[in-house]
Amino acid sequence: MKRGPVRADERHAFDTVIDARSPAEFALDHIPGAINCPSLDDDERRIVGTIYKQTGAFEARRVGGAMVAANLARHLNEHWADQPASWKPLVYCWRGGLRSGSMVNWLRLVGWDAQQLAGGYKSFRHHVIEQLEVASPKLQLRVICGATGSAKTRVLQALGAMGEQVLDLEHVARHKGSLLGALPGIPQPSQKAFETQVAHVLEGLDLARIVYVEGESPRIGKVALPLPLVERMRAAPCIEVQATPAARLDYLLRDYAYLGDDAEALAQKIGFLKELQGRQTVQRWQDWARDSALSPLFSELMSLHYDPHYERSQARHFHAWATRQTVVADDLSDAGIEAVARQIAALPPRAD
Numbered sequence: 001m002k003r004g005p006v007r008a009d010e011r012h013a014f015d016t017v018i019d020a021r022s023p024a025e026f027a028l029d030h031i032p033g034a035i036n037c038p039s040l041d042d043d044e045r046r047i048v049g050t051i052y053k054q055t056g057a058f059e060a061r062r063v064g065g066a067m068v069a070a071n072l073a074r075h076l077n078e079h080w081a082d083q084p085a086s087w088k089p090l091v092y093c094w095r096g097g098l099r100s101g102s103m104v105n106w107l108r109l110v111g112w113d114a115q116q117l118a119g120g121y122k123s124f125r126h127h128v129i130e131q132l133e134v135a136s137p138k139l140q141l142r143v144i145c146g147a148t149g150s151a152k153t154r155v156l157q158a159l160g161a162m163g164e165q166v167l168d169l170e171h172v173a174r175h176k177g178s179l180l181g182a183l184p185g186i187p188q189p190s191q192k193a194f195e196t197q198v199a200h201v202l203e204g205l206d207l208a209r210i211v212y213v214e215g216e217s218p219r220i221g222k223v224a225l226p227l228p229l230v231e232r233m234r235a236a237p238c239i240e241v242q243a244t245p246a247a248r249l250d251y252l253l254r255d256y257a258y259l260g261d262d263a264e265a266l267a268q269k270i271g272f273l274k275e276l277q278g279r280q281t282v283q284r285w286q287d288w289a290r291d292s293a294l295s296p297l298f299s300e301l302m303s304l305h306y307d308p309h310y311e312r313s314q315a316r317h318f319h320a321w322a323t324r325q326t327v328v329a330d331d332l333s334d335a336g337i338e339a340v341a342r343q344i345a346a347l348p349p350r351a352d
Helices: 007-014 022-028 041-054 057-078 098-110 122-137 152-162 171-174 193-202 225-235 246-254 257-261 262-278 279-290 292-319 334-345
Strands: 018-019 089-092 139-144 165-167 211-215 238-243 325-329
Touching: 007 122, 057 098, 089 098, 089 122, 122 225, 139 152, 139 171, 139 225, 152 211, 152 334, 165 193, 165 292, 171 193, 171 211, 238 246, 238 292, 238 334, 246 257, 246 292, 257 262, 257 292, 262 279, 262 292, 279 292, 325 334
Parallel strands: 018 089, 139 211, 139 238, 165 211, 238 325
Antiparallel strands: none
């Protein structure tokens, strides 16, 4: 194992990646696969920071040093006790400073070949941005489009199950990408964590093979797609799933059935459409929402809200929309979705 500064792209050579930052920092974003073994927890970090401002560096280090020592002892007993002598961990903190440095020193005293990530999380963040900028333009993308309810995400997942390469942005964003797309009880990641996970997926792709991605707007819920990826998607060939309205409605009623569990929350979300659709129409939709009458609600949302703007928005966002390939579907059951995926995978190659 090399000695000296370790770069972010060398992290895969280690048995374990340890994030020595506080739990709050770890929750905001972290290296994929890393485990959180804080040198200081959130309260301790706040206390040490206050002492530093009020008293100075020496007292902050004296108090913080005792806290770090206690936490390291706990990690040695609880988290690392079963590690063999050959264990090779990589440790990082915010900038590759005292928190990770002290942990590395103790791990080495035990006899493990511990290393410190040069520049810490900040250097990894630069690596993520570089990965997105470098890899995105090289992607052999095929953008799967379709009107609301065309089961695009499920088609994408079916392609993945068949061994095709996919970039499932809605899965990474934990959101379905529409006004009603928030997943119950599942918060979206931070912007940085979203970008980290996208870069992590890109890192594992074979850039010589086709990658299927769903046609998305520049935002999925609260997170924004990386600009280099948006630009690549806009220029890539498109494949449209042309599903019948009946098949789409049936799919939506299955895929969004959970919206009926909180009728008032659904009605409030629909209220955001008043400026676009008018008070009378939205009031009717809200009444249906409060009655959990999803079938007429989704039917009118499709015909009056989503469909009228669909083709115009696709032509505006995707440069190759006019030359798109199409797959027709009148069945979006599990078997029907798998059939659509097989048809997409069998389409003749289309040059970018």
